[in-house]
Amino acid sequence: MSARFDIDAIRLDFPILHREVNGRPLVYLDNGATTQKPTTVIDAIDGYYRRQNSNVHRGVHTLSQEATTLFEQAREQARQFLGAAHAHEVLFTKGTTDSINLVASAFGQQFIKAGDEILISAMEHHANIVPWQMLCERTGAVLKVIDITPNGALDMASFGSLLNKKTKLLAISHVSNALGIINPVAEMIKQAHTMGAKVLVDGAQAAPHFAVDVQALDADFYTFSGHKVFGPTGIGILYGKEALLNAMPPYQGGGNMISKVTFAKTTYNELPHKFEPGTPNIAGGVGLSAALKYMQGLDSATLQAHEHTLLKTATEGLEQIAGINIIGTAPDKASVISFLLDGAHPFDVGTLLDQQGIAVRTGHHCCQPLMDYYQTPGTVRASFSLYNNVADVQAFLVATQRAADMLS
Amino acid sequence: MATINQIQDEIIEEFSFFDQWMDKYEYMIDLGKKLPLIDSAYKTDGHLIPGCQSQVWLHAESKDGLIHFSADSDAIITKGIIALLVRVLSGQSAQAISEADLYFIEEIGLSQHLSPTRSNGLVSMVQQMKQIGFSLASS
Numbered sequence: 001m002s003a004r005f006d007i008d009a010i011r012l013d014f015p016i017l018h019r020e021v022n023g024r025p026l027v028y029l030d031n032g033a034t035t036q037k038p039t040t041v042i043d044a045i046d047g048y049y050r051r052q053n054s055n056v057h058r059g060v061h062t063l064s065q066e067a068t069t070l071f072e073q074a075r076e077q078a079r080q081f082l083g084a085a086h087a088h089e090v091l092f093t094k095g096t097t098d099s100i101n102l103v104a105s106a107f108g109q110q111f112i113k114a115g116d117e118i119l120i121s122a123m124e125h126h127a128n129i130v131p132w133q134m135l136c137e138r139t140g141a142v143l144k145v146i147d148i149t150p151n152g153a154l155d156m157a158s159f160g161s162l163l164n165k166k167t168k169l170l171a172i173s174h175v176s177n178a179l180g181i182i183n184p185v186a187e188m189i190k191q192a193h194t195m196g197a198k199v200l201v202d203g204a205q206a207a208p209h210f211a212v213d214v215q216a217l218d219a220d221f222y223t224f225s226g227h228k229v230f231g232p233t234g235i236g237i238l239y240g241k242e243a244l245l246n247a248m249p250p251y252q253g254g255g256n257m258i259s260k261v262t263f264a265k266t267t268y269n270e271l272p273h274k275f276e277p278g279t280p281n282i283a284g285g286v287g288l289s290a291a292l293k294y295m296q297g298l299d300s301a302t303l304q305a306h307e308h309t310l311l312k313t314a315t316e317g318l319e320q321i322a323g324i325n326i327i328g329t330a331p332d333k334a335s336v337i338s339f340l341l342d343g344a345h346p347f348d349v350g351t352l353l354d355q356q357g358i359a360v361r362t363g364h365h366c367c368q369p370l371m372d373y374y375q376t377p378g379t380v381r382a383s384f385s386l387y388n389n390v391a392d393v394q395a396f397l398v399a400t401q402r403a404a405d406m407l408s
Numbered sequence: 409m410a411t412i413n414q415i416q417d418e419i420i421e422e423f424s425f426f427d428q429w430m431d432k433y434e435y436m437i438d439l440g441k442k443l444p445l446i447d448s449a450y451k452t453d454g455h456l457i458p459g460c461q462s463q464v465w466l467h468a469e470s471k472d473g474l475i476h477f478s479a480d481s482d483a484i485i486t487k488g489i490i491a492l493l494v495r496v497l498s499g500q501s502a503q504a505i506s507e508a509d510l511y512f513i514e515e516i517g518l519s520q521h522l523s524p525t526r527s528n529g530l531v532s533m534v535q536q537m538k539q540i541g542f543s544l545a546s547s
């Protein structure tokens with residue numbers, strides 16, 4: 001397939017972009033929360049239920065074999081997307097939250113004991129905080145938190161001083177969801193490995209924006225959610241290195257994850273089935289596969305240049321509006337802007353933007369510790385995706401100026 | 409004192425003059441700015457109705473058989489909506505409050521802010537106002 005990037009054609013691929021909100025054309029800038037779906041994804045799910053629906057990995061009949069083939073093709077698509085060595089290192093989960101809980105439970109059970117340290121950062125999503133707190137409570141391990149600097153970047157000196165031989169796992173976001181900051185994960189993985197620590201990368205906000213190569217990164221675990229990469233909800237991917245996954249006990253028990261069950265002893269199935277008990281989200285896998293194929297069909301360099309233009313236009317425009325403060329100004333950013341308006345609550349700004357057909361996120365973005373750092377209950381966040389255009393950015397700036405005028 | 413429904417009808421009448429969303433929201437922002445702030449003694453966690461988006465504080469006092477509400481929020485539009493709710497329900501009898509049908513919210517096009525899926529504390533605030541009315545009416 002030849003790679004392409006034609007913004008007008010891309011916008012036609014996403015039917016929802018053509019509806020109205022409050023009497024105005026929708027300007028959807030809440031892509032950090034979830035992305036819209038192209039027709040190919042909607043059709044893939046529809047087609048699956050119309051033609052192949054049946055259970056996977058268990059029937060000799062034609063439909064079951066076709067469904068199994070589609071589901072395993074989806075795994076292969078995700079393997080390519082992440083640059084993993086083997087398809088069986090790619091596990092289907094419900095999403096990033098589910099993936100992190102899987103690792104906290106199964107890796108934790110095998111490798112974490114009292115006195116060990118787990119390292120996260122101050123900018124993590126609650127999904128990359130709470131499972132580790134729970135693991136620490138269970139095992140007596142200690143949670144350590146890497147500081148950030150005022151511009152939102154990680155404090156690498158803090159990282160260096162917290163990383164030590166007791167560190168068993170570093171769990172770090174590739175891109176911060178609240179601020180859009182891109183973390184230097186390749187360098188951090190290298191340093192963590194010199195101390196013998198494993199690394200989980202939360203790629204929920206990275207996978208929608210740029211190509212990821214888990215082998216080049218040398219990540220031990222990498223996870224993202226289907227719904228944030230133009231796929232359906234309820235499906236996500238957890239990549240794990242084969243040797244690690246093999247060394248970990250299963251997360252949940254049930255059908256499909258076993259090799260043999262007797263009441264005396266059950267032996268577990270091999271990868272990836274060991275971590276996929278029960279009937280999986282087959283339609284979700286099929287939809288995710290179509291979404292990843294869609295992304296892989298776009299020219300990634302042009303896509304990044306496009307998103308960079310959106311970010312730059314929005315940033316420069318916001319800087320012209322009196323009273324606006326952008327939170328997270330470090331240079332390395334995905335197309336996400338968090339901001340505050342002096343004297344106004346983020347809820348007020350978000351409400352007035354919604355009245356003008358602009359969808360943004362307001363609140364703490366599931367990052368309360370980060371909001372505490374900036375001493376604010378929340379921010380307004382505009383997150384841009386590949387189907388947004390400069391007209392969207394301009395509509396957003398006009399609407400924000402108007403909200404600022406009304407609230408001043 | 410006007411009844412709850414008379415006050416609701418007044419508000420609907422006032423809002424009928426706005427044909428632009430901006431006028432409506434500017435009016436609510438104004439109301440929010442004017443809302444007599446809750447006595448800071450009551451702006452405590454005990455009076456807080458937490459919402460994910462904005463926070464609301466509510467205080468109720470019973471005097472001569474009537475219930476008086478004062479309230480505040482950290483968001484100005486939420487405050488504007490609170491001002492309307494206080495105007496409708498404050499100074500009424502417990503019985504009237506517990507039985508009130510707040511149709512004005514829908515009529516003036518603010519139901520989106522008071523739908524149960526909104527996590528702005530307003531839904532809980534209305535429930536709490538009615539609950540206070542209900543428990544005083546039945547005591």
Ligand SMILES: Cc1ncc(COP(=O)(O)O)c(C=O)c1O
Binds near residue numbers: 032128202
């Ligand atoms: C950085 C990050 N991690 C984890 C999550 C949780 O993802 P999900 O809700 O899809 O499990 C999100 C979603 O907002 C996120 O942005």
